[in-house]
Structures are given as structure tokens and as C-alpha cells.
Amino acid sequence: MSTTTVNSEKLAQTIQNPDVGELQAISIFSDLAPDALAWLASEMVVFEIPAGEILVRAGDPAEHLVVLFRGEVHAERGDGRVYIMRAGMVTGLLPYSRLTHYPSTAIAIVESRGARLHKSKFAEMLERIPVLQQRLVSVLADRIRETAAADQQREKLMALGKISAGLAHELNNPASAARRAANNLRQAFNSVRAAALQLEKRGLPLSSRLFLAQLDTDWIKQVGAQSALDTLERSEREEEFAIWLEDHHVPNAWDLAASLVDAGCDRNTLEQVADQIPAEFLADAFVRVTASITITRLIEQIESSVGKISELVRAVKEYSYMDQMPEQEVDIHSGLENTLLMLRHQLKNGIEVVREYDRALPTVCARGSELNQVWTNLISNAAEAMKGKGKLRIRTSREGNWAVVEVEDNGPGIPQEIQSRIFEPFFTTKPIGEGTGLGLDAVYRITTAHRGNVSFESRPGETRFVVRIPLAKSAEAKT
Numbered sequence: 001m002s003t004t005t006v007n008s009e010k011l012a013q014t015i016q017n018p019d020v021g022e023l024q025a026i027s028i029f030s031d032l033a034p035d036a037l038a039w040l041a042s043e044m045v046v047f048e049i050p051a052g053e054i055l056v057r058a059g060d061p062a063e064h065l066v067v068l069f070r071g072e073v074h075a076e077r078g079d080g081r082v083y084i085m086r087a088g089m090v091t092g093l094l095p096y097s098r099l100t101h102y103p104s105t106a107i108a109i110v111e112s113r114g115a116r117l118h119k120s121k122f123a124e125m126l127e128r129i130p131v132l133q134q135r136l137v138s139v140l141a142d143r144i145r146e147t148a149a150a151d152q153q154r155e156k157l158m159a160l161g162k163i164s165a166g167l168a169h170e171l172n173n174p175a176s177a178a179r180r181a182a183n184n185l186r187q188a189f190n191s192v193r194a195a196a197l198q199l200e201k202r203g204l205p206l207s208s209r210l211f212l213a214q215l216d217t218d219w220i221k222q223v224g225a226q227s228a229l230d231t232l233e234r235s236e237r238e239e240e241f242a243i244w245l246e247d248h249h250v251p252n253a254w255d256l257a258a259s260l261v262d263a264g265c266d267r268n269t270l271e272q273v274a275d276q277i278p279a280e281f282l283a284d285a286f287v288r289v290t291a292s293i294t295i296t297r298l299i300e301q302i303e304s305s306v307g308k309i310s311e312l313v314r315a316v317k318e319y320s321y322m323d324q325m326p327e328q329e330v331d332i333h334s335g336l337e338n339t340l341l342m343l344r345h346q347l348k349n350g351i352e353v354v355r356e357y358d359r360a361l362p363t364v365c366a367r368g369s370e371l372n373q374v375w376t377n378l379i380s381n382a383a384e385a386m387k388g389k390g391k392l393r394i395r396t397s398r399e400g401n402w403a404v405v406e407v408e409d410n411g412p413g414i415p416q417e418i419q420s421r422i423f424e425p426f427f428t429t430k431p432i433g434e435g436t437g438l439g440l441d442a443v444y445r446i447t448t449a450h451r452g453n454v455s456f457e458s459r460p461g462e463t464r465f466v467v468r469i470p471l472a473k474s475a476e477a478k479t
Helices: 009-013 021-025 035-041 118-130 131-201 206-224 230-249 253-262 267-276 279-320 330-344 368-386 416-421 437-447 474-476
Strands: 046-048 052-058 064-070 072-076 082-086 090-092 105-108 112-118 328-330 349-354 363-366 390-399 402-409 453-459 462-472
Touching: 021 035, 035 112, 035 118, 046 052, 064 082, 064 118, 082 402, 090 131, 112 118, 118 131, 131 279, 206 267, 206 279, 253 279, 267 279, 279 462, 328 330, 328 368, 330 368, 330 390, 330 402, 349 462, 363 368, 368 390, 368 402, 368 437, 368 462, 437 453, 437 462
Parallel strands: 349 390
Antiparallel strands: 046 112, 052 105, 064 090, 064 112, 072 082, 072 105, 328 363, 390 402, 402 462, 453 462
């Protein structure tokens, strides 16, 4: 949709005042005395704008109270937030507002009509019509409340987006590993079946069949978990096995040698198989045994991957306190660990997490999901401050009837000149779109709502936030 700006010269040539009836249709003006309505109408200037035209641009001086009689106007900020002005609303600059410039560009969505009152008339308006003072202050308070609620919701969504992206990454790794293992498992089963069929067709002696069956059972127990081989060691072992297999006239010696190394075989195992299996059956026997061992290891990989997925799902459920009462006795350590798991993607590539937990710390009576928001904001902020490299120390302790949680990082610290403002809502040093300035505000609000407190100390190389939450009543009763 193309946009143009309402031409001020054009408006000046067609200045008109609104009808008293139009003002009376606005709820906060509806019961005003006729002389009050007449004065307002005489001081206001009507504007009419087609769909797609700009009423105000972001950065323009805020100088007018604006009333919309019909139509709809959308104001979109640079960070994507949209304020919608509908017919019957009073907005723009209001008395007692500290707004100096419009934060958004406002565009008419449909043909719209309204009126404006210049701020130079505010004092006279409030003197002539005192009842408007309280009403316009209420409009201003509602606007602030709605903006704050929208920004808080946006902060939650941004935090949720970060956690969701990290979870998607964390879930993708074990899920992909399980899928690869499942595909390899199918191939290994096919190899076992093919080798077993060839051994049966060619008449492998009963004693040899029994030996292979016993080897399938015992070998995985003997080799245990495989230690990683460096490139040179692995290459040397594959060459040794390949030479041995060629000496025993086993075809595809090099491919089979690699499988034997993967299966954890050693030279003694090769000799043992050669002693028990006739030479003409060696190739299929080795294929069967290595595939059998591979199957066992692939099953272990799938179990491990699925276990990691289950762990993440459990952590998500506990992190959000799904299916549980809003307020209950909460284990702080469990919440911290679940939060660290949620943020693992942000921590695992260079941040050392040091836990100093007082395991004797009793539970606290709290809304667990909200406390986890506190830990999420503090830990995430610390990780961002350290730019993904450094030491994060989390310490818990008890001070009387308080549970104390300290989150400390060795980042550059908070500049002295902004330390007094870090808990202010909407205060942020991040670029537009990267932060709303509500993270630490949420920490303060949630902690205070739990009858607790939060403080911090910061200098270059050490920033420590300290959260104090009162212990659960049941824990206090036991002490």
C-alpha cells in the first residue's frame, strides 16, 4: 500500500472545526455542558485523510491531542509493535504526558476523519472543563498500562522464542542421531540375515554355529564401551586387520577390517575365530559377528538419544510447572537445573558453569514457573554479557528464613553510569529489536511479588545478582 503524508499547507487552506455532535459522540466528552463542547469544537481542527496517507511520522514533535471520529489508523514502531487507533478514541499528546516526539508512523488504514487540539490550549481546556483532567489522566494511565502489558508480553514471547530455538536445536541433535542409528540398524540387520543365510546354505558345522552364537553373546560384554582412537592408531589397526584377513584369503579385507575396528575387535579375537571356523566360512562369519556387535551398539545409541529427548521433555514440563498448582513448595535447585538445561544451547560453547549448591536448602513457597523466569533472565543476561565465553557461578545458601540465590559472571561488568537504571522497565542498552528492557524488570517484579528482594554488585570482571526468597512456611516450621 503506497503512503503519502497529509500536506500541512493543504490542511491550512481547508481548516474547519468539528461539529459539536461529533465531539459528543466521544465517550469522555459525551456528558459535557453545551458551552464546554462548543469551546472544544472552536479550538479543534478537523483532519480528513484517505486510506494509505500518513497522519504523523515517527520522530515528529508531539504537539496535539488527537480524536478520531471515524476510520482506523495504525501506528507501527521500528521493532514491529503496532498501536491501533479506532473511532471514538482519544490519543496523541495528552495533558501531563512526557511524550515529546511520536515514536511511530501512523497511517490511515481506511478513509478517516478526526480532530486535533494543540498543546498550547491544554491549560485553558483543563481550567474551563476541570472534569477532563481526571478523565484524560485515566486515558493516559490506560495507555501506559496497555503499553506496559504489551511490552511485557513481547518480552515473554522473545524469551520463549530464544528458549524454543535452543530447545529445537537440542532436540534435533538426539533426534537426528536416533534416526541415523535406526537407518544403520536396518542395514546391520540385513547384513546379519544375509551372512546367516550364506552360512546355512554352505553347511556351517554345528560346533561353529554354536561358537558364533556364544561369541555374539560374549563379545559385547568383553569389549565394553569403545574408547576413541586417533586417526593414526585407527589407520594402523585397520591395516593390521586387513593384512591378516588377506593372509587368510578373506575377500573385501579392507572394508571388513574397518568394521572389525568399529566393533572393538583385537588380534586375539581374529585368531580365536580362525581356530573355530573353517577357512571357507571366515568371510561370512566375520560379517555376521561384526553386524551383530554393530546392532547392539546402535541400540545403545538409540536408547541414549531417546533418553536425552525424554530428559528435555521432562525439563520443559518441570520448567513450566505444567499440570501443577500455581503456588506450591518449590525446590530451587531443580528449577535452576531445568533452566540451565533450557539454556544449554547458550552456554555449552564456551561458558563454564560452576555450581555451589547448599543441598540442605529447604523448599520455598512460590510460583515455580515465575521463579524460573527469574533464573532464565539472570543466566541469559550473564551469558550475553560474557559474549558466550567465561565463567558462570551459581551459588545457593540460607540466611535465616531466606533462600539466597547468587548468579555471578566474570564479564565486563555494568557501567557505573547506568547501574541505577537497570531495573527500570523498558531501559535497555541493546539495539532495537534485540531487547525490550523488561528482563530485569521482570526479575524485580517477580521477586517482589514473592515477598523477596533482588540486589546486585558489579565491577569489571565480576557481576553478581543476589535474589532472596522467603522459605516455605512448612520449612520454617521445621526449623
